[in-house]
Amino acid sequence: MTRYYLRSLIGSNEVCFVGLIETMIEDNSIIEVDRLIGSDWDFFHFPAMGKSGGLLVLWRRDITQFEVCMTMDQAIIGRSILPNQQKWFVAILYANKNYYTRRLMWNSIGSMISSDIPVIMGGDFNYCLDESEKGGRRFSYSVGAQEMADFLVDNDLHDLGFVGPRYTWSNNKSGNNKIWVRLDIILMNSEGLRLAPLATVKYLIRLALDHCSLLLNLTPVSPRPGSRWLRFEDIWMTYPITRKLVWKNWTKNDYGQPNEVLNQKCSRTLKVLFFWSRNKLKELGELKL
Template sequence: MGRLKITDRTDWEVAVVYANKDRHTRRTVWDDISKYHTMGVPLLIGGDFNCIMAQAEKKGGKAFHFSPAAGDMADFMLTNDLVDPGFNGPSFTWTNNKDARSSIFSRLDRFLVSSSILDVFQGLKVKHLTRLASDHCPILCCLMEDVKKASYHWIKFEDVWAS
């Protein structure tokens, strides 16, 4: 876990995750992040969570069941006021690279952010990029502060009005 300074704003805490496939080992990661996270400081976490949270995040293989591991991650998100901001791009970030009948696709990679970040950066976007050489897609988090656009009131002038 580290700190990131966004211009003149307060520091953010940032964590990069490569979570283990084993539920108990992965829960240790959630516990460590929770232990070192300073409540009230915005938190941005990204990486391979090795956990799916909903049926829509999996295609192929065994049927999805909301597992205790998914419950652990949901508790972690709730405890740390984290939300999944959604994404643009391919629905699944991982594949087992098998033939069509045996292929499995899952959304294992994601960003989670403190809800307070979304209050300030309503333009925050997460993109799932094209998978090239890996079995995972690269993911990208773009921060854009909500900028109020100036409103312009156009008046169309008709020449007939001058006569």
Template sequence: MSFDRKDVDLLIGQDWDFFHVPSEGLSGALLVLWKANFVRFQIVEFCSQFIIGDLDIPNKGNWRIASIYGNKDAYKRRRIWERFEVYSSKDLPMVLGGDFNCILSKDDKTRRKRFLFFLGPKEMKSFLALNDFHEVGFVCSKFTWCNNKKCGDRILERLDRCFLNSAALNSPHRLVVRHLARVASDHCPVVLNLVVQNSANKVLRFEEVWASNKASVAVIKGIWRKKLMEVIHRF
């Protein structure tokens, strides 16, 4: 399948640039689009299974983004982990997202064949652990792929995911992953939103372990006393 400038203009408009990796056979094409007048995207490496690039976003810095369409063959999918180890960075926020064509546990699939923790899941989990990639919570349906069959023949799996390294998780942005509804595909679109947080409205969550520290009582009393005095002064 080919994709050119005319197709992009019809699909989303003339303000968008793109990079396309053609399909091999009937599936496997990759397409990355970015709004040219808003961000800059520089391709780092690509193949039939991924596109890696550096995305420069105003007010959000430089992020390394990898769009993935993993091969169903675990041995061929190994190329993803080998190349990503080269480009992984502890200092640069990184996002890996797409169709990995691999489930990591029995909870990622409904019914049918028993889940076996063999080569594919093992290599994927090993790569994620060694290279500091993590998932954040997501909104909407857990499963992202459906075989589009009904009743007892219907199978749902979680093939599409979004992973971030610690540099991304520690950025001053609130990261929200959404699984959108399937419309013209057997896969759900996965969206990662980066929302700038207002430090004035920052929420402090209490950890129960803090209560075991004797000093915590004095700290809490001091804060409450300070807040009380602020209220008195306002009146």
């Protein structure tokens, strides 16, 4: 079932890169990959421990390239060259539930991220950062959630949002025991947003899985309504964290004529504030004076 679904998804959306998490496979071979996805794909597999975990990334060798830079049981990290020759830092995550173990992942990835290189990071983060992203049980802003939020700010990473189901995972129980959570997200840094300002993420219906599949489109055919014009909101100034966001993005090196440098700084900083507010201040309209 999964094989046919994956092939259908790839064929319908011209997918050139796939990340699979929690494969629960200890060993893999090119023959098995050919059966799964076809003969035009290369892959890298991080094996599962018994029947737990496992990560697999696959890419179309004829139109894209991927170089693995670091692997661990929680992530596969590498550099990808897309069909348009853009070079991206890509990380596929399956974050551990233990925040001590997750801290190792945050530190390892953070040490590799550069503000000059576009970043795509996606997968199962095993935490949500907002009460609106959880249903069926009370939301708790734990130490792990705080460390994840700090990681996003420190590394200039922004949730792209989504179109589709509200939650990406369910424990498939019934009644009062049922839980829904948005655990799976895709992030981009400011440089990535500059190169792909109209990027969209679609959550697909769960099929034979307990998680939704995520589909990232860097170049949608038509722009989203209202996506061309971003407007500064005065209320952003009332949140201390925005000072850090502005300072981090304004102090980056830009090149060109003075007016070009100013435009680059303004555009980058405004986009960062916009994506931050869209994900953290969902009720911004109600907060306006």
